[in-house]
Amino acid sequence: MDETEWLIAREAPGLRRYARALVRDRDRADDLVQECLERALRKQHLWQRTGSIRGWLLKILYNVHINLAKHHQNAPQTTSIEDISIAQPARQFGHLQLQEMARALDELPDLQRETLLLVVLEGLSYEEAACVLDVPVGTVRSRLSRARETLQSLNLAEVRPVALRRVK
């Protein structure tokens, strides 16, 4: 495994995280990641080494997702917390709170949800997210703003930290 392949392999767990959030189905998400990784290995010469390889990989993943989205239009998915192997209960949220948040995310328009997750989940800067989504930075900010306004209007103020409970 050469250096670039090693760099690509390091990003695989993060790609799975974003893919799972995008398509909300374990197998389809891994299909997406596999497609992305295979393509990245074939096209590794296209990475200019001017930006992060993570952004480049996320852009490939997003493009594959967009190209396949039409096929799955009749198979809407919703997030199931049970489908996500949480090794241990989230420290500051109750199960029901996470379910509520997941449902609220599912109800967001796709473009808003995809943008919000790139920034919040993957920690991309607005400029990096704009590059992945191939939109102006202003569009990223606008989608973020609308997504957050929607989440607030869904009365998710009940999401509150809860006492840490140790579960054996």
Added chain:
Amino acid sequence: MDDYDDINDLDLHGYIDDRLDPPRRRAVEAYLDQHPDKAEWVRRCRLQSEAMRAIYGPVAEEPLPGRLASVFKSGRPARFPGLVRRMAPLAATLLLGCGLGWSAGEFLPRAEATTPVLRESVSLAHTEAARAIVADHTAPSSELVQRPINWVEQASMVDLQVPDLSRYRFSLMGSQVTATTNRSQAAQLSYRDDQGRRLTLQIQPRLPEPDPEIVTEKRNDVRVAYWADGPLMYVMASDLPRDETLAVAHGLNRSIRKMPPPETEAEFGLAERVRSFFQIRG
């Protein structure tokens, strides 16, 4: 001190996402001290962000499934991985013209475009292109030639290569990513034959309308050929007569894809033999 009077919603989002430089962050914090309603809004947004990370963050902690790990162990990955081959969700529109130029429909990855629209577009553009003037290109470097093809590959997730039309006595003169008449972008390859006739090839990623075989028609006095091949859709217009159009279309279809060539090859003028090759390979 009122140095936070100009704080706006963009600053608040930047603060939530930790994207502000320290002076601006301090200004926002001072502003939030004075505006408890905004402070509560920011607090809830940050909690929601934490919740999102709590929902999906653990996925990255899972062991990598074997099939993903094996991607890095197997040699060269499959050229057309199963997912793309199954879905065939995107098409590239190829517009071919002698003289110059074509246009295509808008590059809107989520928009549906029908072949009648594209055929009308390419034929009209080809008719108008005869009046256009194109500067001669010097022989481009291989890197420059490859750049537009790489751009299409990134958008379409399909492996392509620069088509070799030497069999038809056409040589590559130039390669670029260009704007079409409707201001969308397309990869453009320019060819010229030994009689000075020109071909211009444009490629755009598009959503497909599956079509099992190459079809030709006369539209606006222009010969148009169109066909689909897996996740690609090709639309070609030219001044060539029908048989040559079919032969060049067939050659293009064969040479642009990185696939083994067929054992036999059609000759110019043998329309019936050429037709037999126009079934889409699975």
